[in-house]
Each structure stands twice: as C-alpha cells, then as structure tokens.
Amino acid sequence: MYKIDKLNELAKVVAEKRAANADLEPTRMxxxxxxxxxxxxxxxxxxxxFTVLSAGVNxxxxxxxxxxxxxxxxxxxxxxxxxxxxxxxxxxxxxxxGGGAGASAAIEADEAGVKAMIVTKLRxxxxxxxxxxGGIQAADKPNDSPAIHFIDxxxxxxxxxxxELVNKLVTKAPEAIQWLNKLGVExxxxxxxxxxxxxxxxxxxxxxxxxxxxxxxxxMRTLRDEVINRGIPVIDFTAAVEIILDENGKAAGAVLMNMxxxxxxxxxxxxxxxxxxxxxxxxxxGFPTSNHYGATADGLVLGYRxxxxxxxxxxxxxxxxxxxxxxxxxxxxxxxxxxxxxxxLVNINGDVFMHPLETRDVTAASIIRECTARDKGIxxxxxxxxxxxxxxxxxxxxxxxxxxxxxxxxxxxxxxxxDIRKEPILVYPTLHYQxxxxxxxxxCSTDVENLYAAGEVAGGIHGRNRLMGNxxxxxxxxxxxxxxxxxxxxxxxNTPDKLTLNHIEKFNTELESAGVKNETASPMLLPHYxxxx
Amino acid sequence: xxxMLNIYLFGKKYQVPSGLxxxxxxxYAGYELVRGCGxxxxxxxxxxxxxxxxxxxxxxGCLACQTEIEEGxxxxxxxxxxxxxxxYEINEIKPDMQVMMQLYPEIYSCIGCNACTKACTxxxxxxxxxxxxxxxxxEKCAEESFDCVMCGVCSSRCPAGISHPQVAxxxxxxxxxxxxxxxxxxxxxxxxxxxxxxxxxxxELMSKAVDSVQELKDMYNxxxxxx
Numbered sequence: 001m002y003k004i005d006k007l008n009e010l011a012k013v014v015a016e017k018r019a020a021n022a023d024l025e026p027t028r029m030x031x032x033x034x035x036x037x038x039x040x041x042x043x044x045x046x047x048x049x050f051t052v053l054s055a056g057v058n059x060x061x062x063x064x065x066x067x068x069x070x071x072x073x074x075x076x077x078x079x080x081x082x083x084x085x086x087x088x089x090x091x092x093x094x095x096x097x098g099g100g101a102g103a104s105a106a107i108e109a110d111e112a113g114v115k116a117m118i119v120t121k122l123r124x125x126x127x128x129x130x131x132x133x134g135g136i137q138a139a140d141k142p143n144d145s146p147a148i149h150f151i152d153x154x155x156x157x158x159x160x161x162x163x164e165l166v167n168k169l170v171t172k173a174p175e176a177i178q179w180l181n182k183l184g185v186e187x188x189x190x191x192x193x194x195x196x197x198x199x200x201x202x203x204x205x206x207x208x209x210x211x212x213x214x215x216x217x218x219x220m221r222t223l224r225d226e227v228i229n230r231g232i233p234v235i236d237f238t239a240a241v242e243i244i245l246d247e248n249g250k251a252a253g254a255v256l257m258n259m260x261x262x263x264x265x266x267x268x269x270x271x272x273x274x275x276x277x278x279x280x281x282x283x284x285x286g287f288p289t290s291n292h293y294g295a296t297a298d299g300l301v302l303g304y305r306x307x308x309x310x311x312x313x314x315x316x317x318x319x320x321x322x323x324x325x326x327x328x329x330x331x332x333x334x335x336x337x338x339x340x341x342x343x344x345l346v347n348i349n350g351d352v353f354m355h356p357l358e359t360r361d362v363t364a365a366s367i368i369r370e371c372t373a374r375d376k377g378i379x380x381x382x383x384x385x386x387x388x389x390x391x392x393x394x395x396x397x398x399x400x401x402x403x404x405x406x407x408x409x410x411x412x413x414x415x416x417x418x419d420i421r422k423e424p425i426l427v428y429p430t431l432h433y434q435x436x437x438x439x440x441x442x443x444c445s446t447d448v449e450n451l452y453a454a455g456e457v458a459g460g461i462h463g464r465n466r467l468m469g470n471x472x473x474x475x476x477x478x479x480x481x482x483x484x485x486x487x488x489x490x491x492x493x494n495t496p497d498k499l500t501l502n503h504i505e506k507f508n509t510e511l512e513s514a515g516v517k518n519e520t521a522s523p524m525l526l527p528h529y530x531x532x533x
Numbered sequence: 534x535x536x537m538l539n540i541y542l543f544g545k546k547y548q549v550p551s552g553l554x555x556x557x558x559x560x561y562a563g564y565e566l567v568r569g570c571g572x573x574x575x576x577x578x579x580x581x582x583x584x585x586x587x588x589x590x591x592x593x594g595c596l597a598c599q600t601e602i603e604e605g606x607x608x609x610x611x612x613x614x615x616x617x618x619x620x621y622e623i624n625e626i627k628p629d630m631q632v633m634m635q636l637y638p639e640i641y642s643c644i645g646c647n648a649c650t651k652a653c654t655x656x657x658x659x660x661x662x663x664x665x666x667x668x669x670x671x672e673k674c675a676e677e678s679f680d681c682v683m684c685g686v687c688s689s690r691c692p693a694g695i696s697h698p699q700v701a702x703x704x705x706x707x708x709x710x711x712x713x714x715x716x717x718x719x720x721x722x723x724x725x726x727x728x729x730x731x732x733x734x735x736x737e738l739m740s741k742a743v744d745s746v747q748e749l750k751d752m753y754n755x756x757x758x759x760x
Contacts, residue, residue: 022715023674024649030754031750031754038653064608091667115552121581122571122585123571125571125577126571126572126577126579126711130571130572130576130577131572131574131576131577140718140719140723140724141718142717142718143759145731145734146726146735147729147734147735147738147755150735150738151738151749151752151753151756152753153744154738154749154753155749155752155753155754155756159742159746159749159750162740163739163742163743166742167735167738170735171726171731174719174722174723175723177719177725178719178720181709181710181716181719183706183709184705184706184707184709184710185706185708185709186675186679186705186709186713187709187713187716189713189714189716191714192714192717193713193714193715193716193717194716194717194718195716195718195719199759204756204758204759205755205759206759211679212680214576214679214680215640216576217576217577217682218679218705222702222705222709225618225702225706226623228618229620229621229623231620231624236570237567258652259567260567260568261736272619277674290574291574291575292571292573292574292577293566293570293571293572302707314565327552328552328553328554328557328601329574329599332575333574335722340750363658381678388651403560407679407680408575408576408680411575411655411680412574412575412599415599415600415601416601420699444605450689493692513682526566526567528565529557529560529566530560530563530564530565530566531561531562531563533561533563
C-alpha cells in the first residue's frame with residue numbers, strides 16, 4: 001500500500017486495465033519519430049546545460065556544465081607537495097579503481113605474470129558494477145551471432161561508436177561469459193545448462209544473461225574474491241589525485257591520497273590503467289542518480305589534465321526507470337529486466353503510451369514527454385512520474401516469478417510497504433551512465449603513452465547511447481583487455497627514472513591564459529552531501 | 534513544519550526530519566561520510582549498521598541506506614567488520630565436503646543460536662545456509678545465500694566466530710563453476726569465434742560502418758526482432 005491515498009486510487013485504474021494492456025503489442029517508433037522525440041525531450045539536447053571547454057585537448061567541445069567545472073578546476077596538489085624521487089609503491093601495472101573493470105584488469109595482469117596493484121578511494125567493489133541488476137549481453141544462442149549483436153549495439157548508439165571497439169565488445173562477449181562462469185560466477189540456467197536469456201531495450205535477440213537481479217553484484221563479488229585469492233595488493237580508501245608522467249611525457253604512476261588521513265603517497269608504475277567509472281554523483285541537470293557514492297568523474301579529470309582526449313563526454317544516459325517514489329529510494333535503479341519480463345509503462349489514465357523496450361534514451365525521453373508536454377504523469381511530493389505495471393509480470397508468467405527473477409526489486413520496495421507483485425510502481429528517469437569518456441583505441445590505450453582506460457570511464461564503445469547489458473559486458477571485455485595490454489606493454493618498459501608533475505603547472509597556465517581557472521578542487525573524489533548549517 | 538524525530542548517532546542526540554534513511558539522516562546531521570557509504574542502493578554492504586530503539590531490548594541489523602529512521606533510534610554504524618576470508622586456488626579445489634572443512638572448519642562449531650539469521654540485513658536464513666555448507670550441499674547454500682551483500686552483521690553476532698558471508702561466497706563459486714550444468718551453446722559459440730567463422734562478416738560490418746553508414750542504418754531499422 002502507498003502511504004498516499006491518492007496513489008492507491010490511481011493504482012486501481014492501472015489494475016482495471018491490466019488484462020487489456022497485457023495483451024497489447026504496442027508499435028515501435030520509426031527512426032524519424034525517435035529523432036524528433038529525442039531532440040525535443042532528451043536532456044542531452046538541452047543547450048543551456050552544457051559548457052564549451054576553454055582549455056585542454058578538447059578545447060572547443062561542449063561537456064555538461066558540472067563536468068567542465070571539474071575538468072577546468074584546481075589540482076588538489078602542487079608538484080612540490082610530494083617527493084617523486086622516493087616512491088611509496090613500485091609496481092608494473094597500476095590500476096586506479098576497484099570496480100569490475102579494475103578487478104578484471106588486475107586478474108589478467110597478474111595472469112600475465114607482472115606485478116599489478118589496485119588503488120581505490122573506497123573499497124574494492126564499491127562501484128557501479130556492483131549495482132548492475134539486469135544482466136550482461138552475449139550473442140551465444142543459435143539464433144544469434146556477433147554480427148547481429150554488432151548491429152544492435154552500433155545502431156542503438158546512433159552509429160557513432162568506434163566500429164573496432166564494438167567489434168571487440170561483441171566478438172569477445174561469449175568468451176567473457178565463459179571466463180566469468182569458470183571463475184564461479186552463477187548465471188540463470190535451465191536444467192540442461194542452456195542460459196536463461198531475455199530482451200533488453202533495443203536488442204533484436206534475447207541475449208541478456210543474468211544472475212537474478214543481482215547480476216553485477218554476483219560478478220563483482222566473485223572478481224573481488226579472485227583478486228584477494230591471487231594476493232593482488234588492493235590499497236583501499238586511497239584516491240589517485242594526479243597522474244605522474246616521466247620526462248618523455250609517458251604515464252609513470254600516480255599521486256595518491258589517503259581518504260582518511262589525507263597523507264599523500266607516490267606510486268610509480270610502468271603502465272597505468274584508469275578504471276574509475278562514471279559520474280552520476282555530479283547530478284547533471286539536477287537529476288537524481290542510480291550510481292554509487294564515488295561516481296564523480298575522477299578518471300576523466302586525471303586523464304584530461306595529462307592530455308588524454310575525451311570522446312562523447314556530452315552524452316549521458318538517463319535510465320528510464322529510476323524510482324520516482326518513495327523519497328528514501330528516489331532515483332534508485334529499477335532494473336530494465338522488469339520490462340524484459342513483461343511489465344509495461346502506463347500513464348495516469350492507465351494507458352500504455354509506448355513499447356516498453358525501445359532503447360534507453362528513447363524510453364527516457366518518452367517518459368519525460370508523458371510527464372511534461374502531454375501532462376499525463378502522476379504527481380507526488382517528489383515531482384511527476386509514470387507507472388511501471390509490475391503485477392503484469394505475474395499476470396503473464398504466474399505467481400512466484402517476481403521473487404525468483406527480481407528479488408532485489410521486491411525487497412527494495414517492500415521495505416516501504418509497496419508490494420510490487422500487487423501494486424504498480426512509480427518511475428522517472430535517473431542519471432545512470434556516462435556514454436562517452438576517455439578516448440581509447442582497441443588496446444585500451446589513450447592518447448598518452450602507457451596510460452590505459454577501461455570500463456565506464458572510457459568512451460567510444462557505445463557511441464551516443466548504450467544498450468542494457470552492454471556495460472557489464474564492456475567492463476569485463478575491456479577490463480581484461482586493458483589488463484593484458486598494459487601488462488604486455490609493461491614487460492617492454494624500464495622502470496621510469498625521472499618522474500614529473502610538470503603538467504599541473506602547464507595546465508594551470510593554459511587555464512589562466514584562457515581566463516577560466518576556478519577554485520573547485522578536482523578530482524572531486526566524493527560528493528558533498530553533508531548539510532551546511 | 535517538518536515532523537522532527539530524535540535519533541542518537543553513536544549515542545549523541547540529533548533532531549532530524551522524518552522520512553530520511555539512517556544514511557541521509559547522518560548527512561543531515563552534518564556528517565561527511567567516507568566510510569560506511571558505498572552504493573547507497575542496498576547492494577554493496579558498506580553501510581552495515583546496528584540499532585536499538587530506546588527502551589526496547591531487541592538489537593537490529595540493517596543497511597543504513599535502506600532503513601528509514603524511527604523515533605528513539607540508537608545507531609552505531611559498522612563500517613568495517615573483520616571477516617576472515619581464506620584464500621584458495623579456484624581451479625584446484627573440488628566441490629566436496631573436505632574443502633569447507635579445510636577452509637572454514639569453524640562452521641562446525643555453530644551452536645544453533647540463530648543470532649546470524651535474526652541480524653541479517655537482507656532477511657536471509659543465514660543459519661540454514663551454514664547448515665547446508667556443513668553438509669556440503671553447496672547448491673542449496675548458494676541459493677539460500679544468494680542475496681547476501683557481505684555486510685558482516687551476521688558475523689558480528691556469532692558466538693562461534695563464523696564468517697558467514699565468506700562461507701557463502703565459497704559455496705557460490707563452487708556451485709557456479711563445478712555444480713551448475715555446463716552451457717553447451719556457450720562453448721560452441723566461443724569455439725566458432727576462435728575458429729574465425731565470423732571474421733569475414735565482422736570485417737564487412739566494420740567497413741560499412743566507415744564507408745556506407747546508410748546501409749547499416751537500413752539494416753538496423755529493418756532488422757527482424759525476436760518475439
């Protein structure tokens with residue numbers, strides 16, 4: 001039951017039309033309809049929310065205003081704050097970030113026989129990977145192929161992705177699933193071992209593999225366990241605050257900061273992998289976010305300051321179904337799997353207003369249109385939202401389906417008295433994913449030699465919109481790839497001798513001459529949620 | 534005016550608006566969280582917390598990000614709990630009873646007090662999954678423990694010193710790798726890719742992506758979608 005009577009009344013309208021709505025097969029939008037919808041309602045198209053960069057390699061490009069402030073912010077240190085001649089850590093491959101990509105990279109670097117080390121500002125596993133609910137794509141069924149997966153991903157990303165990256169993503173996908181399975185990751189399977197797979201928005205084949213709706217958590221906790229089993233050092237509660245270069249401008253380590261004591265440390269490495277994840281906690285355009293606490297775009301800042309370019313940093317993914325109510329979980333992710341299992345999106349009149357499995361950008365824009373221009377949203381104290389008719393899942397597939405397939409959703413709403421088996425839930429788009437990021441090549445290298453990037457911090461794999469299940473896939477495929485390539489490179493590199501932080505002053509000078517220097521300390525590291533009195 | 538509640542953070546009294554979670558109440562009180570805060574969505578287990586309502590005897594375990602505050606709540610967060618994780622080589626162990634006896638022998642000291650289950654922040658039947666682990670029934674242990682976020686509240690209450698989440702982690706890896714049925718179509722597809730049977734098709738798509746995007750757009754817009 002909802003605590004607000006009006007919502008219980010409105011939910012009855014949804015229940016009355018459920019049977020008819022369940023039978024409905026809503027038509028999909030044409031390419032032209034989608035383009036027009038996005039241009040009018042998708043947040044990426046709101047010009048006032050972006051700032052053109054005045055300094056750095058992407059000078060002249062627009063990025064979200066909050067990101068521009070950090071990219072053009074002030075370093076947390078000066079070169080004189082640390083003694084670069086006496087490193088506290090020496091390793092072959094330094095991995096910044098302890099999520100799915102960082103952990104995968106560490107395992108592969110270790111497998112390749114080099115010394116790897118993870119630094120993370122929170123704990124290993126405090127990452128968006130842990131929160132990925134719905135699943136991971138791989139074209140491994142007989143009616144599917146890497147080519148079909150390629151077309152879905154490339155088209156869903158508006159034909160903007162780097163083709164060689166999409167090729168890598170889809171052709172390495174089945175192997176990624178197999179690798180995870182052999183590490184002991186559990187997947188939903190039939191009794192004969194056939195993978196239980198579903199659709200995601202924009203997929204043309206059912207290729208979403210899952211572990212209930214804890215898919216990312218199951219993957220992340222297994223990777224973490226494996227990293228520990230291998231004895232790979234994990235320096236937790238320690239953030240990277242600047243990349244260190246050698247005298248030739250190649251990456252050679254990072255300055256680290258203990259998050260609790262603020263002590264600065266120097267890590268020297270032959271190659272460096274940035275795997276710091278996304279930026280949801282910057283709350284672009286005031287949106288709530290489904291991201292973890294540390295998603296503050298740190299890796300973009302670290303890379304940009306030493307000259308690594310960004311690709312598509314102006315495209316963000318607003319997940320169509322963030323929690324719209326109640327306030328305690330406002331913005332939290334309602335997995336797309338809810339729609340994969342058959343729940344439809346419904347407006348205040350109880351009418352289905354779109355096909356539930358359009359791509360995420362189109363679905364988010366359509367929900368925003370329903371709540372604004374069409375004024376058919378449901379009003380709560382938190383703003384407008386639309387219904388996601390969860391009871392339709394059991395209406396179609398029978399009792400017990402929800403507990404078996406999406407237990408996390410049942411629990412999350414159950415804590416606030418809402419039984420998603422019996423009552424529809426309220427959803428509205430939430431800031432979910434950074435489609436772009438550091439520009440990488442197929443070996444995960446960036447524009448700076450010996451500097452690699454993998455996972456959400458990297459750009460180019462998903463073009464301007466990512467499909468459900470291609471991010472968990474991306475962190476595994478490109479995390480592993482970065483680990484292998486950075487390890488291979490490290491084997492041919494001598495321990496860098498002369499370390500420098502000259503780039504800080506150089507970037508400051510560029511900012512000053514462009515007249516844009518601000519006092520915002522960056523990278524941000526953590527959001528500022530404490531109430532100021 | 535907002536309805537204000539009295540809560541006690543580490544014993545100190547604060548007045549905070551009703552409707553907040555323990556985590557957002559701490560931030561309202563002025564805490565800048567570094568520890569005890571991770572995903573903020575109930576998946577990572579970083580914000581394990583113990584609370585008691587003033588005047589009551591029962592102690593509750595919860596996740597601070599998923600629990601609404603109540604009047605008179607005495608809150609102590611548990612940002613770290615020393616779980617004991619034993620290391621092993623996943624390719625060299627077998628899903629038999631010995632592996633659990635060797636790695637986590639303390640599970641056989643369970644006295645059946647059920648404090649772990651009562652404390653579980655995910656409402657799992659923790660004592661039951663430990664019983665399955667004792668008997669080497671890893672498939673059942675994996676299923677029963679599946680929603681575990683490894684917050685460690687169960688272990689903080691255990692008189693036998695069991696690290697329940699780590700026991701369950703081992704059981705799930707054994708199940709995922711050795712017990713659950715192997716997937717044939719997955720192995721077949723990996724082999725096909727390694728044999729190079731898609732190479733030509735993929736090269737063609739990549740060259741279209743560069744030279745004739747319109748053709749790919751047509752393919753995308755008219756592709757057949759599985760029902």
